[in-house]
Amino acid sequence: MNDYRGTLPLRGNSVQDDWRAGLPKEKAQVYNQHVHELESSYAMLSVSLNEAIELRQLGQPGKSKLAVGITSGLCKLLTQALGGLLHALSEHAKHYGTTPNAAPLDPANFQGQRGQRSARMSSLLNRVLLTHRLQFLHKVSTLEEMVDDLGKDFRTAADDLAEGTSLNPMEIWAEVDSDHYDLNTCLRESIVVFKSFLIAMPDGQLEAFQDTIRLQSQDAGVPSSQRVIRHRRMTAIAGE
Numbered sequence: 001m002n003d004y005r006g007t008l009p010l011r012g013n014s015v016q017d018d019w020r021a022g023l024p025k026e027k028a029q030v031y032n033q034h035v036h037e038l039e040s041s042y043a044m045l046s047v048s049l050n051e052a053i054e055l056r057q058l059g060q061p062g063k064s065k066l067a068v069g070i071t072s073g074l075c076k077l078l079t080q081a082l083g084g085l086l087h088a089l090s091e092h093a094k095h096y097g098t099t100p101n102a103a104p105l106d107p108a109n110f111q112g113q114r115g116q117r118s119a120r121m122s123s124l125l126n127r128v129l130l131t132h133r134l135q136f137l138h139k140v141s142t143l144e145e146m147v148d149d150l151g152k153d154f155r156t157a158a159d160d161l162a163e164g165t166s167l168n169p170m171e172i173w174a175e176v177d178s179d180h181y182d183l184n185t186c187l188r189e190s191i192v193v194f195k196s197f198l199i200a201m202p203d204g205q206l207e208a209f210q211d212t213i214r215l216q217s218q219d220a221g222v223p224s225s226q227r228v229i230r231h232r233r234m235t236a237i238a239g240e
Helices: 016-020 025-057 059-094 113-126 132-163 167-202 203-219 221-238
Strands: none
Touching: 016 132, 025 059, 025 113, 025 167, 025 203, 059 132, 059 167, 059 203, 113 167, 132 167
């Protein structure tokens, strides 16, 4: 066992305990920094989408198309940052054996069929994964995959609306709204997972974890690697 692993912290008995618990100063700084960045990215996306919807309701389709077109790029910024954080959590937990608490996803918290289906499968598998570590890795893997898929669906729909090529714009607007809702759910779940992870992680690993996040940020935006990462992640979890 490496010395820099540090003394294992006292983990709470549940995710609820973790959420109520305080973080040491250095961990709190890291947590607050990343949560603030994610919340800011989500806020920009949400405000822009709401503006596009309001302009459409006011009978200004041209301005609405311009506004919804902006949301595609904002969604990409959010999903890259969120997906990078989730992948960093997974990689660090695999390498160091970190064992945070994790609660199963609730299908009722998602609007779209894809999100509900993924949450339902995650909840079912959570019952047969006997260790906290496997439950955590599976939840993070599911969230990362959902964020990637929802982000792609949102951007495709938003681009279709901006270009005015859709034969059924009402249906596409409903899809954009649903994907936005479910991305918000993924963000909230990820923030809770992030805090449980920091509580379970020894203080001495904080610098190594930040290095992992920086590496994921550098790799963001390379589509071919994402497929390799997903394959390796699912293979690793299946082999645990």
